[in-house]
Amino acid sequence: MRKIKMIVEYDGSNYHGFQSQKNAHTIQDTIENALYKLTGHKIPIISAGRTDRGVHALGQVIAFETEAKIPSDKFYLALNSVLPEDIRILNSKEVETDFHPRFQAIKKQYSYYIYTKDSGKTFLRKFAWCNSEPLNIDDMIKACKQFEGRHNFLSFCSSGSSVKTFERTIEVCQLQQKNAYLKFDIKANGFLYNMARIIVGTVVDVGRGKIKVNDINDIIKARDRNAAGSTAPPQGLYLMYVEY
Amino acid sequence: MRKIKMIVEYDGSNYHGFQSQKNAHTIQDTIENALYKLTGHKIPIISAGRTDRGVHALGQVIAFETEAKIPSDKFYLALNSVLPEDIRILNSKEVETDFHPRFQAIKKQYSYYIYTKDSGKTFLRKFAWCNSEPLNIDDMIKACKQFEGRHNFLSFCSSGSSVKTFERTIEVCQLQQKNAYLKFDIKANGFLYNMARIIVGTVVDVGRGKIKVNDINDIIKARDRNAAGSTAPPQGLYLMYVEY
Structure with missing residues (x-):
């Protein structure tokens, strides 16, 4: 076999x-x-x-x-x-016959795309979060950095997850503006249920002025899903690669 | 009214x-x-x-x-x-009530996208011609230029068209390489049936070495659909704008 x-x-x-x-x-x-x-x-x-x-x-x-x-x-x-x-x-x-794609993964990277223009949305509605509202990008870039490091990410985990530990290490959490796109790259040793989408949703709430950059640390410390922002819609999210 | x-x-x-x-x-x-x-x-x-x-x-x-x-x-x-x-x-x-979107159009622009990489095709299969074969881009760029000007484009018209005159003026026919894409822009005072797609297909045949750059003029002069190359598939073609 x-x-x-x-x-x-x-x-x-x-x-x-x-x-x-x-x-x-x-x-x-x-x-x-x-x-x-x-x-x-x-x-x-x-x-x-x-x-x-x-x-x-x-x-x-x-x-x-x-x-x-x-x-x-x-x-x-x-x-x-x-x-x-x-x-x-x-x-x-x-x-090797003992290879397990989930348990042996040491790092995963997700990317998330927001498309910020009105024209062209028709083609991207299934492949990005089409969102043309005004956003403070500088604040969003700063907010992303707050997620890097080892933290308990319970505030960024949807219910329905069966995991027991919520500590994860985010190695990279960055946002880049590329033409009409905002591209998030999040690389971690593991992701909780909906973690990438809740991080993106929370950073967008920072861009909207609903959450302050300096509040991100408190939201992490709260260990409460209600403290964080909204869950970004699924169609912007891509599993990019898995490292073993 | x-x-x-x-x-x-x-x-x-x-x-x-x-x-x-x-x-x-x-x-x-x-x-x-x-x-x-x-x-x-x-x-x-x-x-x-x-x-x-x-x-x-x-x-x-x-x-x-x-x-x-x-x-x-x-x-x-x-x-x-x-x-x-x-x-x-x-x-x-x-x-004005006498406005007619087809008869009064003075120029139209189409763009055509070829995607040249293997990875990522899954997302682009309906939005570009996914074609990763080796192509001589320099020759294709030169071939495009041959189409500019006023010509009889009967060689670049599929049967089934009801038009009576085949003279059209192509103002711009250019090809640009942008990352993994080849982007054609074709701007003309009018397009015959399948004209944009047959021009793209013929230019790709130049890239394949099947047709020589210098043969384009003879193909135009032939006024025979069989003289030109293949018809590029539809999913790469976009009607970009219409000028009045």
Whole structure:
């Protein structure tokens, strides 16, 4: 039995998130159906992150075991031939049989895009948060920096999470303005449920003047979801890469 | 009876082109249905250009007559409230009753995008021609310039067109490389059926080494569709603006 690791890119617009659910169209089910079509076997896959409905990925990582005779480094091409166009496997390779894409991940990076212009929104409505309200970008850039370091991020975790520890280390939390886009890059050793989207939503509330830059530390210390800002919508979020 | 002119942006991915057709989902039908919903009247619209299935617009122009009491400059907001998200009216104003968006257009500009990278294609498959084959960009830039000027463009017109004259003046035909994109801008006093896409397809054939830069003039002179290159796929094409 070989274990195969794959890097997966997907447009999450038409899916109810990554994780398999009853009566819902998910990325996991779609990939598992494709593996069944290809190999004739039901092969469960494990992912590095369970992205929400409407969230995208450029570097999701999945792994699974298989007895199929397809060469490991060509497996992605075979799988792409039976996958829909909005899910693409970028590469595949054989890994140690104890490899676990979620438990062994040491860092993850998410990016989040806000599109700030009115014209062109039609094309970006599923791929960015289209938000043309006036925002104080300098304050937002400063606010981002407050998130860096090791903190208890309970204030930035939606309910429904089953984790027990809320300490995470954010290595990079930065915002750049690029033409009509605001691009957030958040790199951490782990993310709580909705953490990236609540950080972005809170930073946007700083840009709106609803929250002060200097309040970010108090919001972190509060360990209370109600202390933080809104949750940014899913379509701006991209799982960029996972480090092992 | 007032005449209203509107600038329309649309993602053409889910439509069978602009023009109304039996048993097909078109942009025209969708806008006319929205006008009916808004005013209670069947209002026919006329457009500057009849874009094909899958082609997009950032600056399509439409006009129609109405007796509805909605203020002209607010009409677009009312119409957006009953239109689907992939069609957005950018503005509206009252014009002379003899205004005709197609016959009075003096210039039109189309842009065409080729995306040349492999990663990220998942997000661009409906918004650019995703083509990562090696292309000689310098030759393509030179080939574009050959199209500028007044020519008979019969070699660059698909059959099925009802026009009688094939002379058009291309003011600008340029190609720029921007990061992972190749962007064509073609500005002319008019376009024949599929003209922009056949020019792009022919220039790509130059990039592939199938057609030589110096052959472009002979292809134009041939006045024969078979002399030119392939028709580039629709999803890379955008109607950018119309001048009156």
